[in-house]
Amino acid sequence: MAPPSQLVLAASSTDAGVAAWDLRTGSEAIRHRPCASRPRAVAAVAGRFLAAAQIAAGNSAPIHYYHWDKPQVAVKSFPAEPIRALIADPEGNYLIGGGVSGDIFFWEVASGELLVRWHAHYRDVRCLALYDMLLVSASEDGSIKIWDLLTMLDEQSRFEAKTPYLYNFNQHTLPVTDIACFHGAIAVSSSEDRTCKIWSLSEGRMLRSISFPAIIDSVEIDPRSHIFYAGGRDGKIYVTAMGVDASSQGRDDSSILGILDDHSKAVTSLTSSTDGLLLVSGSEDGNVRVWDTRSQQVTRKFKHSQGPVTNVLIVTPKRLNLPPLQPLRKVCAASGEVVPRAVILPNPENDVHIAGNLSSNLLEQLLDAQQVS
Template identity: 30%
Template sequence: MLTEHFVASIAAPTKPNTGVTKDAGIFLHEYQPLAAQRHVFKKSASAPNGLAVSASHIFAAQEGKAVVHVYSREKGNQEAIVPFPERIHSIALACGDAVLLLGAESGRIMAWEVCTGRVVSTATSHLQPVTVLAVEPSSNFFLSGSPDAMIHVWNLPSILSFSLDASRSPIQTLSTHRGPITHIASGHSSTAANIAVSISEDMSALVWDYHNGQALRTYLLPDTPTAVTLDPADRAFFVAYADGSLQTLSFYDEMQQSTPVDVLREGSQSHRPLQPPPSTRFNAESQKLGAARSLSLTWDGTTLISGHESGKIAAWDVAKGTYLSTLASLPGPVTNLLFLPPTGFPLNAAEPTFKVHTVTKPRQDLVMPADGNALVPPNYGFNNVQFTGRLELPSCSATEMGRPEGRKSKFEEALTHTSFPLEMLEESLAELETWGQQQSGGASNVVPAVADFLSFAGAAEDTGAVQGDQGGKDELQELKEQFAALQRIQKVTFTQLSELREEKEYLLARERKRVQKKRMQQEKKEGGKEEGAMNGDGDGDVEMSEDEEEEEEEESLGSSGSDDGVGGSEEEDGTSSD
């Protein structure tokens, strides 16, 4: 059965007499098929954008503290309290729930690998605390926002790289807003055409092509926005306001819905601010919900839920723009709402390849060696991780050492592309320079991998040439000879298998002909008896002697054997079989 849950967190409780445990701070609710509260995690008070939920854990940055609480979803209890050197104002999960991004008070961002304990820090790029973090679906990029009205775009693989020369600075800066950034929502595409929506206290919402640093659309809002979320198909976004109302902002009007163009990237509307019509705004004043603090959307995009200052969680019909019901009433302001991926899909649905049983706290011993030769620390490794799915590894054939058909490397894809990536050219030039340094200085014996499309023998020969070691060359030559001997044995084996297959087919054909011949003789004999009985001649069949039958059978099988190209007599067949 398809089941959908959402997680809500509150700030410091403001209602002492609500029948809920005083120190309860995170609530797991089932939305469908039966709306009910399923679990409560205690001792937490998280600020907006301070909650992250993975398949195995819940992370909550404590408001005004330099502490992150970690809860185990499997055990249903608090697993760890992780301290940091400064206060944490926002968190977000990336890389398949293996990396937790933390926005710090100093304006920098820390990346914590929960499986290894490694912590990497970026440069201090924001002038004020990082209060918003949004990760795109591919985890290649993420965006950060701050009260300094700046939005930075970061390259996550570069931040997590072990290279000493890797850049840990923003690759783009989006500075159109004139007030503190309150929330950022990333689109659902993993391509370079993905978008992001940001809202600010300057009462504006901007749609970004963050890869190019271009503002695609500007909306002038009627009130101060507090939260934003995107439609699952990126057709519209929804904004929550400080007065408790919500609004739908569609990228397509009635005219644009019938026009097959990319309306967001039309030059005519990229610099013209738009003001959404008042009819798209809706609220429920009779419910006394209070200011909206958080917003989330169901998996199918039909129902919107909002968390309010009063502690109520309200459900809204997206199509009609009407209030549906109050799902829960919590003992404090609802600062975070997160819908979890639905469960109950068929068995062929994609499953995670690993499971984190216990998080590894940040380790200070994961430092680079003093000599600087190795990039990966010697004590770096995965802890408390279980592989649950099949790893995607390239298959290897016994007869073909190349890549399977239809599978190309990044280099081959770049060769067939309309333009060659500039980053790959720069990396190749830098790699050539390191080759020259290694060959002259001899400080490192690590040789970079050559192009994927080179053969095994060619790659081994190039590697031996770069190393310049005579003993290595001899060893490579011996390996080549062994490989050639294995190929010869394989060829002979395949030939023998082919001959045995042909012999098997010939023997089966003989047996089928013998059975068919015997059946025909039996039918002929029975037919002769019936005819003789009708004519009154007694036995009407003509019996053949055993010698005649064997002679006729040998002639038919001999002709069949000559057609198959194996042999024409039983003696030759016996020899072939032996």
């Protein structure tokens, strides 16, 4: 049987696993167990495999890797602290994790090496986003920081920089819940302060602030236009225009273009298809909805479990026999104290070479930049 072209994935904060449904047929394809993850803690690594940071249980808070066609965990890694937010770069060469201490961890996937770790925020890192060579991190302390990865990966550049970050935004008054990046170096953040704020990553300033009638837990930008979706704690998804007068005060009704309303509890996670025609929402009510963004109607309904849905993704799996996945190291190799503490289950025979997996596009850019300077 031919593999599905696209899967809708949904994870929960309870140990109900990661459910995967065929987007075309609506049938459940597989359920990966165990898994219990917070929002923003599950990442598809270039369609090759799934990575999910687990909620701490006692002293254990591993990161799980899953293959698409096997329900069990393929690799368990035990980082130095629980990871609250997890993303991968588009090529799948790196995993970036935000820890409960406010530290950021930068791992190479092929080797498992921890390339760099730095202290970013005073409290938990709740969400991460990438735009080209810029990393955006947001925290429980309400701050958002912009990092130049070329600087962070080079020890000399970090030493010479006035501050390790490019910009530090503190306009949110309560914890940041989500952040998404848009072409043109624009980012949208949401917060428990009931606002979404729009930022220029290139200019380092806030462009607009939009108020909502409920706390916003999730945001997703429409890739086709200057519209974003804001998932509210009231169960509503607000279709919102970015073009709001920056001088406006309080709630600006003109910015809310419409409301998608089919969840009974908070909308915790949103993701869209690459063409922007589909929006997928996950909620604390345990349900997943697939929306046609043109008609603003629900086209598919999935039930994850009795627990809340914390993460939703749309993934096109690459059904390859991967080189062995390596556990993520706890400390940087340069310290001489590498202790992976991993459990690796058997993998298929390695008969497919993944181009670029053993080399780092990011490090190549870093070396090129250093040679030019």
